[in-house]
Amino acid sequence: MSEQTNAYTAAHVQEALARDGRVGELGIAVDIADGMIVVQGVVPTEERRAAIEEVISEMLPEHEIRNRIVVEPIHDGGEPEMIG
Amino acid sequence: MRIAAVADLHFGPESAGAYRSHFEDLADRADVLLLAGDLTRVGEPSEAQLVADEFRDVGVPVVAVLGNHDFHAGRPGAVADILERAGIRVLEGDTFTLDKDGKRLSVAGVKGFGGGFLGACGSEFGEPEMKAFVRHTHERADRLGEALASQEADVRVALMHYAPVPDTLQGERLEIYPFLGSYLLAEAVDEAGADLALHGHAHAGSERGTTPGGVPVRNVALPVIGRPYKVYCFGVDEGCDDDTLGTRESVSSSASAR
Secondary structure (H helix, E strand, C coil), X not given: CCHHHHHHHHHHHHHHHHHCCCCCCCCCEEEEXXXXXXXXXXXXXXXXXXXXXXXXXXXXXXXXXXXEEEECXXXXXXXXXXXX | CEEEEEECCCECHHHCCCCHHHHCCHHHHXXXXXXXXXXXXXXXXXXXXXXXXXXXXXXXXXXXECCHHHHCCCCHHHHHHHHHHCCCEECCCEEEEEEECCEEEEEEEEXXXXXXXXXXXCCCCCCHHHHHHHHHHHHHHHHHHHXXXXXXXXXXXXEECCECCCHHHECECHHHXXXXXXXXXXXHHHHHCCCEEEECCCCCCCCEEECCCCCEEEECEHHHHCCCCEEEECCCCCCCCCHHHCCCCECCXXXXXX
């Protein structure tokens, strides 16, 4: 695919990741080059991370996926702030 | 008054029980829990049920607004009903009031919407779709202002999903600011007066900002605060100076117009 086609395809993947009910994530960065798709972003669970790969595999089965999605860890405690 | 808040939990089937242990001692740390939208992954009623089950017994009143994710499946009414049945108050242009130790907290909530910020925002001009977009923001902001102005309270909080100021979007791409919030929300807050404005939606944003009128704004999106909730305190003798709760920072609020 040309660089121009890659850019459009990346945008369509990004749109699919927002619309697909298995993912529903709007903040995922998608880059495509040389048959490789690189996805980056932060999601709340491992399952959501896996679903991103699943959706992309269905759309572009011939592409290799580099999944750089990070699962946001839930730390304990809520540090207070005095407002008034 | 101690106000715990978080946004953008994005509950899906795999999220059940994920937060329960983190909220076990919430009642020792806060008087109320505010959820600033995007409670569900894509707004399915089944996801709302998981949220309801997670927060029905946290020991303090739970108050929420919906976010754009909670609208995606086209069933925001069902989502709100499920949460309400679990005792979670869902605000959209109305208020929640809590009286505690002789002090009154009033929370006015709306989803809000986008449109952009001063000097770079949409207008009700041109195509019907563009007019409808900006009109929706005007309507949400008007309802927020009316709700804020309708209550007398010692502490007044504006709860919304979309951002009222660009300060708390620092870290997001500038190109998407108009989809992340609107100055109309800040204008409503400043005109009606509030002690604190809370929002979510901007996962890559930053926590702290201020309206042009001086009201503290906090982005409590889960990826921003990095904790299951953040506690904001009003009044030094009400448990906020407990060392076990961690550090705190003093921020003055000077814009309350009561």
